[in-house]
Amino acid sequence: MNTLQKYIETHRNRFVEELFDLLRTPSISADSDYKPQIAKTAKQVASALEKIGCDHVQEIQTQGNPVVYADKIIDTKLPTVLVYGHYDVQPADPLDLWESEPFEPTIKNTLIHPEGAIFARGACDDKGQFFMHVKAIEYLITTNQLPCNIKFMVEGEEEIGSPSLEATIKEYKELFKNDVILISDTGMISNTQPSITTGLRGLSYVEVEVTGPNRDLHSGFYGGAVANPINILSKMIAELHDENNKITIPGFYDDVLELSETDREEMAKAPFDQQTYNKSIAISKEAGEKGYSTLERSSVRPTLDVNGIWGGYIGKGAKTVLPSKAYAKISMRLVANQDPDKITELFTRHFLSLAPESVTVKITPHHGGKAYLTPLDSIGYQAAHKAYSQTFKTPPIPQPSGGSIPIVSLFNDVFGSHTILMGFGLNTDAIHSPNEHFGLFNFFKGIETIPYFYQHFTELYKNS
Ligand code: BES
Ligand code: MN
Ligand code: MN
Numbered sequence: 001m002n003t004l005q006k007y008i009e010t011h012r013n014r015f016v017e018e019l020f021d022l023l024r025t026p027s028i029s030a031d032s033d034y035k036p037q038i039a040k041t042a043k044q045v046a047s048a049l050e051k052i053g054c055d056h057v058q059e060i061q062t063q064g065n066p067v068v069y070a071d072k073i074i075d076t077k078l079p080t081v082l083v084y085g086h087y088d089v090q091p092a093d094p095l096d097l098w099e100s101e102p103f104e105p106t107i108k109n110t111l112i113h114p115e116g117a118i119f120a121r122g123a124c125d126d127k128g129q130f131f132m133h134v135k136a137i138e139y140l141i142t143t144n145q146l147p148c149n150i151k152f153m154v155e156g157e158e159e160i161g162s163p164s165l166e167a168t169i170k171e172y173k174e175l176f177k178n179d180v181i182l183i184s185d186t187g188m189i190s191n192t193q194p195s196i197t198t199g200l201r202g203l204s205y206v207e208v209e210v211t212g213p214n215r216d217l218h219s220g221f222y223g224g225a226v227a228n229p230i231n232i233l234s235k236m237i238a239e240l241h242d243e244n245n246k247i248t249i250p251g252f253y254d255d256v257l258e259l260s261e262t263d264r265e266e267m268a269k270a271p272f273d274q275q276t277y278n279k280s281i282a283i284s285k286e287a288g289e290k291g292y293s294t295l296e297r298s299s300v301r302p303t304l305d306v307n308g309i310w311g312g313y314i315g316k317g318a319k320t321v322l323p324s325k326a327y328a329k330i331s332m333r334l335v336a337n338q339d340p341d342k343i344t345e346l347f348t349r350h351f352l353s354l355a356p357e358s359v360t361v362k363i364t365p366h367h368g369g370k371a372y373l374t375p376l377d378s379i380g381y382q383a384a385h386k387a388y389s390q391t392f393k394t395p396p397i398p399q400p401s402g403g404s405i406p407i408v409s410l411f412n413d414v415f416g417s418h419t420i421l422m423g424f425g426l427n428t429d430a431i432h433s434p435n436e437h438f439g440l441f442n443f444f445k446g447i448e449t450i451p452y453f454y455q456h457f458t459e460l461y462k463n464s
Contacts, residue, residue: 004451007139008444015135015447016107016118016440018048022087022127023105023120029065029088029160038156041087042066045154048131052138054152060172062164065156069175072141073149079461080149081454082178083137084411084419085130085185086158089122090432097434112191112428113439124438125431129184129424130154132443136450145451147458151178155407158185161205161367162407169414180380180457181411184446186401186423191441193271194392196384197421199299199400200408202334202371204343208233208351209362210326216312219322227358229326230311236354237328240304244290247304247332249350252343257336259300267295270397280428298402303333329366333402340368369406372419379460380420387422387452391445422446422453 001009008015027041028034042059045068050057054070065088073080092102100106105120118128133152140146153176155165169176186197212229213222242248259267272295278286288297297303307330312323332343344365355361374381376398388396401421408419424446430436 003143004139004448007143008447011135012444015131015443019118019123019128019131019443020105020120022048022131023118023122024103026092026103026121027088027156028091029157030091038065038088042068042156045087046070048134049152052134053141054137054150060168062157062168064164067156067165067168068154069152069172071149071151072137072146074146075149078148079179079458080151080177081457082151082153082176082181082415082417083130083133084181084183084407085133085152085154086126086156087130087154088156088159089125089127090159092121092434094434099435102434102436107440108437110437112426113437113441115439115441117429117437117439118443119435119437121436123436124425124429125436126158126185128438128443129446132184132424132446133182133450135447136454139447140451140454147455148461150454151176158405158407161203161369163367165407166410169410173414176415178415178417179461180378180417181408181415181419182380182422182450182453183405183408183419184422184424184450185405186403186421187425187427187429188423189270189397189399190426191439191445192392192394194388194394194396195270195399196374196381196388196396197401197423198374198376198381198398199336200372200421201299201302201402201404202338202340202369202409203404203406204332204334204340204347204368205329205366206331206344206347207329207364207366208327209364210236210311210355211324211360211362212358213322213324216324217322219320222322226322227356228322229359230323232356232359233309233311233326233328236351237306237309237330239354240351245288246290247302249304249343249346251346252302255337255339255342256302259296264296267300267399268293270295270399299400300335302335302338304330305333306330333404334371336371336373338371340370344368367406369404370409372405372408372412373400374418374420378418378420379464380418380457383453383456383460384420384422386456387449390452391449420453422450424449 049070102121210229311326313319
């Protein structure tokens with residue numbers, strides 16, 4: 001055992017206890033009722049950073065939830081790594097599907113996590129993951145081994161699209177200035193096959209409202225003679241994909257960066273079993289855009305999905321009604337080169353054109369963001385690659401993810417620095433779902449791997 005492993009071994013229980021404290025506060029950003037808990041969590045994060053010896057710890061007030069900043073600047077000639085994370089979490093609903101309380105963290109064993117996993121909302125996304133950095137830095141500061149400068153930016157609005165962060169990073173551009181950005185808020189293939197997330201999808205998110213008559217009508221008196229907005233909306237939505245599951249919005253694919261054959265071959269090397277995949281989510285057959293594999297469909301191809309649809313009568317029993325309104329929330333995951341504003345515009349134009357004269361359609365855009373690709377030849381990626389190889393004893397596979405962290409492409413625009421996505425979660429960790437968890441193996445392996453990143457990055461930086 002080296003000194004790092006010994007340090008982790010000695011302080012294991014305390015690390016878990018400290019994370020538990022953070023997990024006990026329900027910092028749900030989507031619901032304004034939780035403002036006090038958000039404020040409390042920001043304070044907990046700030047005090048955790050103070051305790052490990054960070055300087056200039058402060059809560060930056062924004063239009064929305066506070067951003068926690070801290071740093072340890074040891075020498076301005078050395079490179080600076082900015083660690084980004086988010087202390088806000090998704091709502092815990094549906095509550096009745098949780099096997100233990102979402103905000104009362106508990107350790108349980110699972111097939112995939114025989115060494116135990118922490119079950120709680122935010123365990124993996126993202127409290128458990130950014131906390132690995134806090135503990136890795138604790139080790140480096142305590143043992144006097146910090147090789148470079150570090151800064152923390154832990155925000156509280158990631159799960160609602162980071163509405164205040166753009167203004168904040170522009171206002172505090174100097175404060176957050178960095179040479180590379182490090183984020184643990186994604187996943188890896190498995191505990192025996194590490195991977196580094198090399199891509200994130202962008203997002204365009206819209207809400208549509210279809211209005212027919214000015215009020216709900218008796219479906220006997222009026223049914224058949226007046227357009228039903230739910231029928232119409234369903235038809236309009238169905239028209240957004242063709243028989244090959246391609247999106248029919250004109251111009252939608254114009255800017256899509258197509259993968260080269262070599263890239264596709266590279267991607268196909270990642271271990272993946274369709275049967276296991278189908279079984280894990282209880283489907284009998286996969287589905288998606290013709291001509292692409294499941295891994296491609298869920299990472300490097302753009303998509304359009306209805307996230308929710310409602311209208312009319314949904315109470316008990318049967319009520320005969322021809323509804324006045326129908327609604328849907330629709331998200332489009334975007335890939336490199338697609339511009340979210342342009343896509344929202346194309347969607348709007350096309351969707352309006354699908355509407356018959358018998359209804360009116362209103363479209364409201366929500367948050368969006370561009371996709372991001374980490375350059376594999378960057379020193380940040382190389383440093384991460386070396387770090388994983390050392391602690392997992394096997395080289396990590398680069399793997400683009402289908403998820404989004406919209407702020408990442410903005411970081412690139414504002415700071416001109418690359419983002420390295422060192423995620424230690426697993427796809428099966430149920431983030432955003434009931435029974436979210438984070439493996440203890442993953443938590444401690446993360447704490448062990450992160451310090452090597454700092455060392456390799458600093459060395460590569462000096463030689464570049
Ligand atoms: N940490 C996730 C994103 C993620 C998870 C990316 C796993 C890759 C692998 C993040 O907290 C998240 O949930 N992002 C949202 C977008 C946001 C605008 C609400 C998403 O991807 O749906
Ligand atoms: Mn996250
Ligand atoms: Mn999330």
